[in-house]
Amino acid sequence: MKAGFLATFSTLLITPLAASEPVMFCERPLTAQPIAENTWMVEGVKEELSTSNCGHIGNQAFIATPSGVILIDSGSSPHFGEALKTLIAQHTAQPVRWVLNTHHHPDHFFGNAAFDEAQHLTLASTRALMARDRDALIDNVARLTGHSLEHSSIALPKVIEAGEITLGNYPLTLFAMSGHSGGDLVIMDHATDVLFLGDIGFYQRAAATAHSPSLQQWLEELNDLRALNASIAVPGHGPSAPPETIIGQTTHYLEWLDQRLSDVASEGLGANHALAVEIPSMFSTMALSEYEFTRSVMQLYPHYEARLLWGAPH
Amino acid sequence: MATLNPIITLQRIAAAFAAPLTPALAVLFWLLLALPTTALATASTAEQDPLNSFMWPVYRERFLGDAPVVFDERVTVSAPGFAEDSGQVPISLDASALEASGEPITDIIAWVDLNPIPRLFHYSPMSHGIAKLSLNIRLEQASAVRVAVKQGDTWHVGGTYIEAEGGGCTTPGIASADTDWETTFGELQGRLFANEDEQRLRVRLSHPMDSGLIPSQPAFYVQSFELLDQQGQQVAALDIDASVSANPTLGLHMRPSPGGYVIGARDNNGNRFSIGLQP
Numbered sequence: 001m002k003a004g005f006l007a008t009f010s011t012l013l014i015t016p017l018a019a020s021e022p023v024m025f026c027e028r029p030l031t032a033q034p035i036a037e038n039t040w041m042v043e044g045v046k047e048e049l050s051t052s053n054c055g056h057i058g059n060q061a062f063i064a065t066p067s068g069v070i071l072i073d074s075g076s077s078p079h080f081g082e083a084l085k086t087l088i089a090q091h092t093a094q095p096v097r098w099v100l101n102t103h104h105h106p107d108h109f110f111g112n113a114a115f116d117e118a119q120h121l122t123l124a125s126t127r128a129l130m131a132r133d134r135d136a137l138i139d140n141v142a143r144l145t146g147h148s149l150e151h152s153s154i155a156l157p158k159v160i161e162a163g164e165i166t167l168g169n170y171p172l173t174l175f176a177m178s179g180h181s182g183g184d185l186v187i188m189d190h191a192t193d194v195l196f197l198g199d200i201g202f203y204q205r206a207a208a209t210a211h212s213p214s215l216q217q218w219l220e221e222l223n224d225l226r227a228l229n230a231s232i233a234v235p236g237h238g239p240s241a242p243p244e245t246i247i248g249q250t251t252h253y254l255e256w257l258d259q260r261l262s263d264v265a266s267e268g269l270g271a272n273h274a275l276a277v278e279i280p281s282m283f284s285t286m287a288l289s290e291y292e293f294t295r296s297v298m299q300l301y302p303h304y305e306a307r308l309l310w311g312a313p314h
Numbered sequence: 315m316a317t318l319n320p321i322i323t324l325q326r327i328a329a330a331f332a333a334p335l336t337p338a339l340a341v342l343f344w345l346l347l348a349l350p351t352t353a354l355a356t357a358s359t360a361e362q363d364p365l366n367s368f369m370w371p372v373y374r375e376r377f378l379g380d381a382p383v384v385f386d387e388r389v390t391v392s393a394p395g396f397a398e399d400s401g402q403v404p405i406s407l408d409a410s411a412l413e414a415s416g417e418p419i420t421d422i423i424a425w426v427d428l429n430p431i432p433r434l435f436h437y438s439p440m441s442h443g444i445a446k447l448s449l450n451i452r453l454e455q456a457s458a459v460r461v462a463v464k465q466g467d468t469w470h471v472g473g474t475y476i477e478a479e480g481g482g483c484t485t486p487g488i489a490s491a492d493t494d495w496e497t498t499f500g501e502l503q504g505r506l507f508a509n510e511d512e513q514r515l516r517v518r519l520s521h522p523m524d525s526g527l528i529p530s531q532p533a534f535y536v537q538s539f540e541l542l543d544q545q546g547q548q549v550a551a552l553d554i555d556a557s558v559s560a561n562p563t564l565g566l567h568m569r570p571s572p573g574g575y576v577i578g579a580r581d582n583n584g585n586r587f588s589i590g591l592q593p
């Protein structure tokens with residue numbers, strides 16, 4: 001499997017791609033990096049949604065199968081989705097037939113409308129969160145990127161069960177997790193040994209925790225994923241890398257965050273005290289570490305206090 | 315005292331100069347200076363506000379009146395630079411360095427320049443309170459947050475600026491919506507953490523803190539907290555307004571009391587709540 005993967009990988013590198021115009025999005029060329037056989041990722045910039053990145057902050061990936069393309073996440077607007085569609089067409093003649101959305105955050109499913117001929121699929125938990133938060137998230141994207149979105153263009157995907165599935169004739173293994181957002185789809189492709197982590201994995205970009213049910217839950221799930229024998233992993237944000245590298249960095253950061261919040265909350269010292277700490281240098285390579293740490297403290301401190309001081313259940 | 319940033323410079327000069335003079339001369343001095351001083355003070359306050367907020371002169375007059383005012387770095391206000399959830403923004407104030415350097419502190423007033431209900435609280439540390447406090451506030455929009463600490467006749471003012479927007483996947487309305495508050499309403503919880511210098515109290519009251527600004531939702535909020543010693547004597551008092559977040563959570567710093575403290579609270583409907591905390 002590995003030798004085959006490497007052989008194909010080198011073929012991809014030496015075979016000139018179709019001599020087409022580079023696809024531009026937000027005045028930058030949009031590129032698809034080969035990850036494995038018939039598998040590419042499109043890496044977002046390691047930033048928060050803004051006018052200067054037009055919302056392309058999350059990663060997408062696509063697998064070209066004999067019966068059509070499987071797209072994993074679609075970006076933060078229908079406009080971006082159109083650019084992504086053009087980019088995919090430069091790498092395969094197959095149309096996108098399936099879009100899998102890893103979770104309900106806007107940078108992962110707001111581009112679905114560009115693929116209206118495809119089936120849009122997500123976990124039941126994710127779909128429920130999409131229904132709950134869609135309007136607030138549409139407003140956020142409009143506010144932060146300066147581009148308004150048609151509410152009607154942000155439709156909800158159909159539900160798919162976790163487990164072994166087949167799209168066309170292509171098998172994938174789906175895992176239902178919840179640590180990052182309350183409904184997180186992780187996808188394992190055993191044919192190529194690629195693990196698509198969604199936002200369960202962040203790499204070189206600090207983890208966002210806005211809808212995490214608990215950091216403990218997230219850490220347990222990361223630990224479970226170590227058992228999978230993947231050769232490369234695609235995180236929701238940041239570059240691809242061996243799974244243990246990405247899982248390791250996300251795990252270390254979340255463990256540190258959990259410890260900091262526990263220490264301060266159990267002493268009744270308050271959220272601003274939790275913020276008054278230097279972020280360890282081992283996390284200094286991660287983009288947005290100060291920003292996400294500040295957000296996480298504001299989001300999570302009341303929950304730590306409830307559990308550690310007021311005896312609320314976990 | 316390099317940290318002092320005097321506003322009413324001429325009055326201070328006048329006071330310094332007047333001290334060695336005879337009372338008659340001092341009065342004359344004041345008469346000469348009175349008019350230009352007032353005019354200059356008004357002009358310089360707007361210029362010298364370190365947060366450069368146009369509301370400063372308005373609220374300075376409303377909350378602090380005619381008393382002398384200085385911007386003082388010994389009044390620190392800590393807050394995140396932006397609000398992730400504008401309904402729950404943690405702020406903490408610490409004027410213990412100012413307190414350590416002089417007379418007791420009698421009053422602490424805090425406000426948000428651009429909130430529809432600007433005042434946050436009026437804290438009277440009285441006999442047992444230390445000039446430190448933390449709580450969560452509501453922020454209508456990006457704004458300066460002020461804390462004025464009265465020592466002697468002078469208000470010492472500190473502040474910070476908070477941006478009011480969360481990130482792309484933030485959903486504050488949903489995150490903060492507490493639909494089942496009726497089941498926990500009035501629950502007052504607290505913990506006391508003692509060390510040699512102080513007893514730190516962390517208190518949470520389950521209360522919606524409805525401001526009355528939302529149509530068909532009448533004002534229903536906690537107006538006051540008080541701290542009593544074991545003899546039932548009031549030793550510190552805190553009045554709050556509806557710009558304090560739902561489920562007010564206070565961090566109070568008290569001088570050590572062997573028997574601990576009783577904390578009482580009252581809302582605008584006359585509901586009373588109390589809890590005793592022992593070391």
